[in-house]
Amino acid sequence: MSDPISIADAARKRDARKRADLQERARGITLCRSGFHQWAIDQKKQFDVRSGRLVTVLRCTRCTATKTRLD
């Protein structure tokens, strides 16, 4: 025995959450396009041949951008 009202309510809540996710993602992409990436450490202490020293590789969690940070 299920209550049709609570099922509809659950579906509505699920849709709202999905919408919020999409909005969040869209906002993130907008930020990325503006150069505000969400950097996360991808690979620690990698030797960068170009600079000839150890660097930390950072990757954006929202898009495919990467950058290196000198330590």
Ligand SMILES: [Zn+2]
């Ligand atoms: Zn990004």
